[in-house]
Amino acid sequence: MSNHPKFTAMASAAIHAAQANMAQNAHLTPVFATSTFTFDSAQQGMDRFKGTEPGYIYSRFGNPTVTVAEELIAALEAFDIFTEDGQPLQLKALLHASGQSAMATLFLSNVVAGDTVLTHYSLYGGTHEFLFDFLPSFGVKAQIVDLHDLALVTSLLQQDPSIKMIHIESPANPSMRCVNIGAICKIAAAYKVKVSVDNTFATPYLQQPFRYGADFVFHSTTKFLNGHGTAIGGVLIGKDLPHMKTKVNKTAKLLGGCANPFDTFLLIQGIKTLELRMKQHCSNALQVAEFLHAHPAVARVNYNGLPVHPDYELSARQMRYPGAVMSFELTAGFDAAVQFIDRLQMCLRAVSVGTVDTLISHPASMTHSGMKKEDREKAGIGDGLIRMSVGLESVEDILADLEQALG
Missing domain, CATH: 3.40.640.10 (Type I PLP-dependent aspartate aminotransferase-like (Major domain))
Structure with a gap:
């Protein structure tokens, strides 16, 4: 070195x-x-x-x-x-x-x-x-x-x-x-x-x-x-x-x-751009989480940057910012999740996280499909759960896409 x-x-x-x-x-x-x-x-x-x-x-x-x-x-x-x-x-x-x-x-x-x-x-x-x-x-x-x-x-x-x-x-x-x-x-x-x-x-x-x-x-x-x-x-x-x-x-x-x-x-x-990216990722994510938390179509939001999250205080102690990944459960379940994903216009349908663009997936049928249903449910992964990796786009554009996709 x-x-x-x-x-x-x-x-x-x-x-x-x-x-x-x-x-x-x-x-x-x-x-x-x-x-x-x-x-x-x-x-x-x-x-x-x-x-x-x-x-x-x-x-x-x-x-x-x-x-x-x-x-x-x-x-x-x-x-x-x-x-x-x-x-x-x-x-x-x-x-x-x-x-x-x-x-x-x-x-x-x-x-x-x-x-x-x-x-x-x-x-x-x-x-x-x-x-x-x-x-x-x-x-x-x-x-x-x-x-x-x-x-x-x-x-x-x-x-x-x-x-x-x-x-x-x-x-x-x-x-x-x-x-x-x-x-x-x-x-x-x-x-x-x-x-x-x-x-x-x-x-x-x-x-x-x-x-x-x-x-x-x-x-x-x-x-x-x-x-x-x-x-x-x-x-x-x-x-x-x-x-x-x-x-x-x-x-x-x-x-x-x-x-x-x-x-x-x-x-x-x-x-080389890790710090710059993470600051903006986290800023966007908090605004997205607050929007979803207030939306009537969303039953709950899993984001450790929200005070309602069970580990909010722990996260604040051991992390600089909460991060850029979250999940949220749609009130209407599986069919609503599929319709929401299909309506997306800017946010991308993909299973990874951490890229500059916003990625959205359905864990029960994608990333966690190899798990038994009972194990998924014990882990809090319901059929209506959406996982979202918030990207670096303008947060206004991310919110607009979510709003129209939620219907």
Whole structure:
């Protein structure tokens, strides 16, 4: 990483925190479109494989473009956080080809047969399926509990030594429920249980889970970090550097879900405008949430920036702003949801989040369709629920489109 001054704001770090000095001092990080790297000698090749000499070998193991993105994301998640002895927090990030790939590395490098993962309702559909449909075939159990009940969490950790990890989404998809990260991490640490946090919806600009004691942070970089819907990706960040550089790194290599340098280049460019984008995303989202909350066709709005949301105060304590994703239940149910989506004129019908344009989807039939109906309903995902990722268009135009689509 290049030498740089201490930054006073994340906006500066997002642009300059990982400018590698490479390729004739190129202004932008180059795309290293190569599958393999050469050695100056047989001895150098042997030393790199043994790990006694730093350097690149093969792009599944590491690539200069990817390294820049990893350093950049680690710098943002660690921004202005210090260890107990006053030193800047050091993190290791591993970029993957997708969020699902990063998630696979997270769990498969930290739990084994006989272990249990504790989590909560209202998870991203792919996470729910991975925990409850995939991991059990490896002998790993997942258990859903109310992580707001700290006494229950403490009791479970006391009684069940098989619990090795607690996985949190905060804000969660699509209920926008938030978990007290600091309180969970404190309880988990007392029982040597690791805590992972999906920070995709918040980004490091809105929330830094390592500040509250998390062991791992996970992102689908496809979403707000990229910000433009141009590339798929995922990242896993950890604070146990030896563990990240050995077991976790080895697992990522063997699973083979390496990031490619072209998508990584696009990710790096997107991150540079993260702070600017998130400020406007959140400003627009709050106005949209207030509009929907007052609309007679809407039964309820799930947005942690509204005082009626059950985690409003918690969100205000551990997040800079509430975020740009929300969900809302239409009073008239499934048919009304379909009609609303079909009437949209500017807002786009798509299942992702975090792009510059406003995206709207129907979780029950799209992102969470792989879940059993009873599990969806327990997670608050009814047939009339709409998920919305508020974009950067003029908020007046967003509101006008919603108004006419609601009828």
